[in-house]
Structures are given as C-alpha cells and as structure tokens.
Amino acid sequence: MSTGTLNQIIVCSAAELSPGRRKVVTLDNNVIVIVNSDGKLYGFQSRCPHQGAPLEFGSISGAMKDSEPHQYEYGCHNQVVRCPLHGWGFDMETGQSLFSSKVKIKTYEIKEVNDSIVLYVTRKPTKVSVTDLPVGCS
Structure with a gap:
C-alpha cells in the first residue's frame, strides 16, 4: 500500500x-x-489476471500448506478466493497466487469505522457505485 494520502x-x-x-x-x-x-474484511481487484474472469463469483476456501511427504496440513481457512473459470487461487489478504510468486492480484485496505465499511484507495475516483451480490452467487 502506498505511504501517501489515502482516500476513504x-x-x-x-x-x-x-x-x-x-x-x-x-x-x-x-x-x-x-x-x-x-x-x-478483504478487498481485492475483481479480474483474474489469467483471463479476466470476475473474482466476485469465485469460491472462498482454504488451501493445503507446504508440508512433509504424506503429511497433509490445511490452512488459510476462508482466506483464498478461487477464479470461477479455471480455479486459480489467491490469498485475499496479500493478493499472492497459490501457484506462482510472480502472479498476484491487487489488494486494498478495508476497515470498519464508526459502523461503516471503508475502502482506502490512492486515487480519488470521480464516479463510485456499489453493487450487492445476492446470497448464494458465490
């Protein structure tokens, strides 16, 4: 995240x-x-870097962690979003892909402030719209 002034x-x-x-x-x-x-709370870019599929429709789960042979350790519970098209997984906190250190998605700072959800961005937008995703669409 930039150290400059952030817009709320x-x-x-x-x-x-x-x-x-x-x-x-x-x-x-x-x-x-x-x-x-x-x-x-997590905030991240909507488009998968592979083929641009909308990540808002991706499943959220965890992933298997690095472990010794024949040892299976699950981690990152409900912290991984998967592309709905090809299943590419991304850590929602860091944006890092699960398969390559060279691929990641942009993440954003999100906080609850005075009973509101606030998104922090570096550039002040001229137009803002917010859309709900119906329950069950993920």
Whole structure:
C-alpha cells in the first residue's frame, strides 16, 4: 500500500456486509470486491489476471500448506478466493497466487469505522457505485 494520502470511500454500513457477504465497488473503471469472510474484511481487484474472469463469483476456501511427504496440513481457512473459470487461487489478504510468486492480484485496505465499511484507495475516483451480490452467487 502506498505511504501517501489515502482516500476513504464509504462502501456501506457494517450491518450490510455481514459474514459471508460480498459487495462489488466500481471506482471509475476499477472494479473491487469487498468480502466479509468469518468477520475479517478483504478487498481485492475483481479480474483474474489469467483471463479476466470476475473474482466476485469465485469460491472462498482454504488451501493445503507446504508440508512433509504424506503429511497433509490445511490452512488459510476462508482466506483464498478461487477464479470461477479455471480455479486459480489467491490469498485475499496479500493478493499472492497459490501457484506462482510472480502472479498476484491487487489488494486494498478495508476497515470498519464508526459502523461503516471503508475502502482506502490512492486515487480519488470521480464516479463510485456499489453493487450487492445476492446470497448464494458465490
């Protein structure tokens, strides 16, 4: 994240983004997904870098962690979004892909402030729209 001044965008009330819910925020031509996963807030770019599929429709899960042969350790519970087209997985906190250190998605700072969900961005947008994703669309 940039160390410069950040612009605050109020996305919705905290009550509107309960655990398991998602919002799609369009800032000019930049589409950002906001997710409440088990009470933790994440924000990341909507488009998968592979073929541009919308990540807001991707499943959220965990992933197997590096481990010794014949040892299977699950981790990152509900912290990985998977592309709905080809299954590429990305850590929603860091944006890092699960398969290559060279591929990642942009992430954004999201906080709950005074009962509102706030998105922090470096550029002040001229147009902002927020869309709800119906429950069950993920």
